[in-house]
Amino acid sequence: MLRFLTAGESHGPALGGIIDGLPAGLEINEDYINRQLSRRQKGHGRGKRMAIETDTVKILSGVRHGKTLGSPVFLIVENRDYSNWQQIMSASGPGTGERQVFRPRPGHADLAGGMKYGHEDLRNVLERASARETAMRVAVGAVCRRLLEELNIMIYSQVVAIGQVRAESMPVDHESLPQLMEKIDASPVHCYDEEAAAAMMAEIDTARVRGESLGGCFEIGALNIPPGLGSYTQWDRRLDSRLAGGLMSIPAVKAVEVGDGVAAAGRFGSQVHDQIYYEAEGGIRRSTNRAGGIEGGVSNGETVWVRCYMKPIPTLYNPLTSVNIRTWQEEQAQVERSDICAVPAAAVIGEAVAAWVIAGVLLEKFGGDTMQEIKTSYKRYLEYLRRVWKWERTSF
Ligand SMILES: Cc1cc2nc3c(=O)[nH]c(=O)nc-3n(C[C@H](O)[C@H](O)[C@H](O)COP(=O)(O)O)c2cc1C
Numbered sequence: 001m002l003r004f005l006t007a008g009e010s011h012g013p014a015l016g017g018i019i020d021g022l023p024a025g026l027e028i029n030e031d032y033i034n035r036q037l038s039r040r041q042k043g044h045g046r047g048k049r050m051a052i053e054t055d056t057v058k059i060l061s062g063v064r065h066g067k068t069l070g071s072p073v074f075l076i077v078e079n080r081d082y083s084n085w086q087q088i089m090s091a092s093g094p095g096t097g098e099r100q101v102f103r104p105r106p107g108h109a110d111l112a113g114g115m116k117y118g119h120e121d122l123r124n125v126l127e128r129a130s131a132r133e134t135a136m137r138v139a140v141g142a143v144c145r146r147l148l149e150e151l152n153i154m155i156y157s158q159v160v161a162i163g164q165v166r167a168e169s170m171p172v173d174h175e176s177l178p179q180l181m182e183k184i185d186a187s188p189v190h191c192y193d194e195e196a197a198a199a200m201m202a203e204i205d206t207a208r209v210r211g212e213s214l215g216g217c218f219e220i221g222a223l224n225i226p227p228g229l230g231s232y233t234q235w236d237r238r239l240d241s242r243l244a245g246g247l248m249s250i251p252a253v254k255a256v257e258v259g260d261g262v263a264a265a266g267r268f269g270s271q272v273h274d275q276i277y278y279e280a281e282g283g284i285r286r287s288t289n290r291a292g293g294i295e296g297g298v299s300n301g302e303t304v305w306v307r308c309y310m311k312p313i314p315t316l317y318n319p320l321t322s323v324n325i326r327t328w329q330e331e332q333a334q335v336e337r338s339d340i341c342a343v344p345a346a347a348v349i350g351e352a353v354a355a356w357v358i359a360g361v362l363l364e365k366f367g368g369d370t371m372q373e374i375k376t377s378y379k380r381y382l383e384y385l386r387r388v389w390k391w392e393r394t395s396f
Pocket residue numbers: 047107108109129130131134250251252253311313314315337338339340342345346349
């Protein structure tokens with residue numbers, strides 16, 4: 001079973017992550033993970049913290065001579081900002097009482113977390129509730145992405161809305177993907193459509209001037225997924241529920257839509273379901289993919305695609321009304337250094353989460369202790385699909 005845990009406070013010394021259940025023999029190195037970490041740090045609308053951090057990972061265990069050993073992989077990413085917070089974060093001594101938080105920010109974890117854990121200083125909540133933790137999730141996801149690459153599976157993302165500004169989602173196929181991703185990565189808002197991207201940036205600038213924040217929507221896709229990942233046999237084995245749960249765990253993501261899920265709810269069945277055809281060459285195929293590549297919680301061989309909807313960032317430089325929890329007087333919410341919009345970063349985090357979920361279901365189906373065993377079993381399955389089901393669309 002593939003599992004991971006992360007630890008670390010936003011302004012503490014470091015983030016840590018342990019991945020357990022990886023096979024032996026997977027090639028991985030720090031540079032590969034760092035490339036994904038750097039993608040997460042980009043995006044128009046980020047605050048000053050991203051100028052302080054240059055996220056880089058250290059692999060502390062589970063990898064030797066560039067390959068996984070089959071034992072737990074232990075990763076850390078240091079917080080450069082810690083040097084500015086060391087006194088504040090320490091248990092005692094000068095500075096310990098500074099930067100306490102008593103005016104909970106509506107939309108953040110401050111108040112609910114304070115009530116739950118009995119913290120009077122709400123910094124004790126926000127330090128862990130902060131999306132800083134997602135840096136480690138991207139590091140973990142990068143290892144899973146490497147595993148998927150070995151099976152020729154690729155993951156992409158693109159931002160399709162910031163506030164009210166929408167962009168067409170770019171159709172993606174396996175061949176065009178590397179070039180498309182290069183262009184999307186070069187966009188300051190992680191969006192293929194240049195005109196929409198310019199409007200999105202202007203929208204973020206307007207929000208900044210007004211002391212406001214913005215959310216939006218991003219799409220995540222996985223290409224070259226074979227039919228048969230996930231299962232309808234138990235609720236917790238469904239690929240759609242696992243993807244939705246994972247993606248919803250990204251801070252501020254408030255809805256996950258599989259394929260055309262939301263629009264489909266308002267249409268007739270004949271306008272929604274993807275008809276099935278057969279061709280002597282190429283075998284079974286669909287001409288549409290409104291289902292998002294998943295039927296009955298099982299991948300159907302089409303591109304798996306989902307959309308995630310992110311709410312606006314809770315910290316507002318023009319703050320909303322709150323209550324001081326020491327005096328019970330109405331006051332404006334705390335203002336902490338903050339992003340204005342983090343949808344482009346969330347898209348990269350979404351890729352990492354999707355990579356982790358898909359690697360997990362893959363290992364459940366083709367699991368072995370070594371990459372070689374997994375590849376052999378994967379190959380055998382694709383041969384079966386070709387022989388029995390005339391399925392030839394998954395390349396390996
Ligand atoms: C990449 C990323 C960066 C974020 N940056 C901030 C930020 O700077 N300030 C803030 O208040 N919230 C930020 N958030 C959102 C909060 O972390 C999130 O709203 C909060 O943890 C409460 O969780 P919830 O929105 O899921 O209920 C960010 C989220 C992500 C994914």
